[in-house]
Amino acid sequence: MQEKVLMKGNEAIAEAAILAGCRHYLGSPITPQTEIAAYMAKKMPKIGGTFLQDESEIAAINMVYGVAATGKRAMTSSSSPGIALKCEGISYLAGADLPAVIVNVQRGGPGLGGIQPSQSDYFLATRGPGHGDFHVLVLAPASVQEMADLTGKAFDLAEKYRMPAMLLADGTMGQMMEPVQLPEPRDPDTIEKDWAVTGTKCQRKHHVVNSLYLSPAELERLNIERFERYAEIEKNECMWEAFMMEDAEVCIVSCGITARVSRNAIVEARKQGIKVGMIRPITLWPFPKAPLRKAADQVKRFVCVELNMGQMREDVQLAVACKKPVDLCFRVGGMIPSPDEVLDAIRKANEGGND
């Protein structure tokens, strides 16, 4: 077991990727994720890996596509405006059924926005970041430990289901320092990939990595098969954390930094006698609908705490099928709600909300 070390969230992602066997990082600086590129630039040449500073985010995601086509673990990272550029390539990764990890350390938008933390790429990530019908796995860490753990998990899931995975962190997670226990190093090359382009050695028919299907019937079939795979993922891979939910009458739903803030608010509210708990989605796609559906039979109200204008609230409303009201406590533009603001929202919800 590795010793605990104090690390910045961004650096934990970079080191965890290396420990997960990623030897190809293609990316470039953008606040607030620049430390990932800087860490990789320092480390990769020392371990025989590739660090390549791309000419654009579009180029980087296509380099990732190239590495992924050879069956190797590849990662790129950026922040919101850069992720928008990567969407073209993410769609091609999905269309060609290639695994890869994309890290988005979100900042405020739209447009150039700001450089302070945000969760406003929730829709972009969970609705399929690019053109066409597809999903990517979306993992939302709420601690530096999870930045490390979920990076390895993202690689494993991406490979298992042959699809891109996005680590969706907010800027706070990227910048904060916490003790972290890094995972043991792994060698993923032991897994056979009978689809990868590695050269035929004139011993087999050529492999073609492709997303073009000019026959509509074939393209329809491939889309349907992909969604059958997605259904399996929704059944098997949902991750969430329940906090003080046993007797809760109000349920907070929050991820990332706002889940951390909410935790403090919940502890304070409990001191005041309010029965409140939290369901923290860890996978945002697949979205953990089942525990929310169950909670809808138990609680009076839900409160979504988000760094956006209520994007995740839509998923919560869908999950609970509007059985119970879902309130929203939000800050945007790089602002973060204080525990007191969340506490106010909890109190209001406990007293029946705004209805």
Added chain:
Amino acid sequence: MAVVFEKPKALTDAVFHYCPGCTHGIIHRLVAEAIDTLGIEGRTIGIAPVGCSVLAYDYFTCDMVEASHGRAPAVATGVKRSLPDNIVFTYQGDGDLASIGLCETVSAAARGENITVIFVNNAIYGMTGGQMAPTSLPGQITQTSPYGRDVNTCGWPIRICEMLATLEAPAYLERVTVNNVKNVKNAKKAIEKAFRYQVEGKGFSLIEVLSACPTNWGLTPQKALEWIDEKMIPYYPLGVYRDKEG
């Protein structure tokens, strides 16, 4: 009986979809012959573009990756960095390489990626039915330049070899054409050399091949080959623009 002519091993049995008189077929063959001659079929990985040659992945027997429009040099970079002992080539048209993918082209060349780029310049967008390309000639009539390319509003055609020759890194840049037997022979030599340079680890090579598009030029195949001599070569002179050995 002696075999005097046969299909290169590096080409599959698939029937080309190209229009009559299109010279993509000749260029495909030259690429395959280079792969055969160097004996690298088993370790070559090709990157197909978006454009008329989008289905190139069906025609070569080596492993193939289909790239999004213009990104082939970035995809090739990823493949080559992952598998440095393999031979990686891209096959791209003028819209793909010189317009949407110009950034990836210049950057891969500037990095001196050890890859081979086959750049097919036919001065028009073929697959979408004959629109203006970044390499369409001044005054050239296309569907999107119906009054002829006006350099005052559309700018001048881009000379890729000349532009890349301003960079330090490229190992080999040559412009060739395939409009007569002599030129095909020169093109064959150039393409083979571009692959050989990669095998020898010399770095980035790009061979620009002036190619005929009779369908979208509105010419007979024979007239189209003459058009290359009369119109294209004066603006796009054939020749070596960089040769680190030469």
